[in-house]
Amino acid sequence: MMFSKACEYGIRAAVYVTLQSLEGRRVGVNEISEEIDSPIAFTAKILQQLTRNNIIHSVKGPNGGFEIDPEDMNSAKLSMIVKAIDGDKIYTGCGLGLKECNAQKPCPLHDKFLDIRNNLSTMLTSTSLYELATGLEVGLTYLKR
């Protein structure tokens, strides 16, 4: 709706990886997709994207899996995940679908849309994986239902 399905899974997966890395555990695709209730093979693809974009880190072989360096948890923002998976149309696209959002030749919704989009953008660039994982840790939030 706001994000693609791939992006939703990507965020949930990244948050779960963060939570587990906080405990020093590396996690595999099977566990991840189980815990965030997502299609496993599709989730694997998405984790690959996150890895290629250096948002999380992967290790092959026995006892391998995905992890995120605790040092990076705070600097890893939602905006990075969204950009890696959905691209930046959410930041640069016109709300009414004109080629590009352009203040010189704005669509009728431009001003109002820009407002919303800036809110969203600010939220995404200021929210870290660490922040999201901590709510989970204390049982206040959920990644599946």
Place this chain on the structure above:
Amino acid sequence: MMFSKACEYGIRAAVYVTLQSLEGRRVGVNEISEEIDSPIAFTAKILQQLTRNNIIHSVKGPNGGFEIDPEDMNSAKLSMIVKAIDGDKIYTGCGLGLKECNAQKPCPLHDKFLDIRNNLSTMLTSTSLYELATGLEVGLTYLKR
């Protein structure tokens, strides 16, 4: 990105119909899709939806076309179009894709997402077709580029 393509076309079409109805002109699908730069047959389908939902009015036959009663221009809000075409997942869906947004068992993004969503929702329910058409009328905004 935020709205489906169908919804984008729907809003642009509705605004164009409003603009023309302001001048007392009824407009056909061909002219509409020309003026908003959208695929014609697809646009026709979308206009059907808007008509079925009583957002605009259609007249068949020679000199027929689409129009909106000037009395309705102010009460016709963007939220109606979005709801008619994209449904209400934009209002009730969870940002991270959990079955439904639910404050009792919130996803990690719930609070922040709700904020954005409320902004968006308020914007959509308070913006009328009339308001959007007037900007166009005076040449400040555009429906195609």
Place this chain on the structure above:
DNA sequence: CAAATAAAAGACAATTTTATCTTAAATGTT
């Protein structure tokens, strides 16, 4: 080194969204 494990990569399949085309129904004009 061989075997087992786990991610990476690539081909393929299903579903949804976007888009087109054809026929039918309604309405005004001659």
Place this chain on the structure above:
DNA sequence: AACATTTAAGATAAAATTGTCTTTTATTTG
């Protein structure tokens, strides 16, 4: 009444997104 015009409806088609399956590559362990 016949005809032209224009929306409505329904059947298809194309493209994009979502999802699966198989093979390859890297790494650990015995």
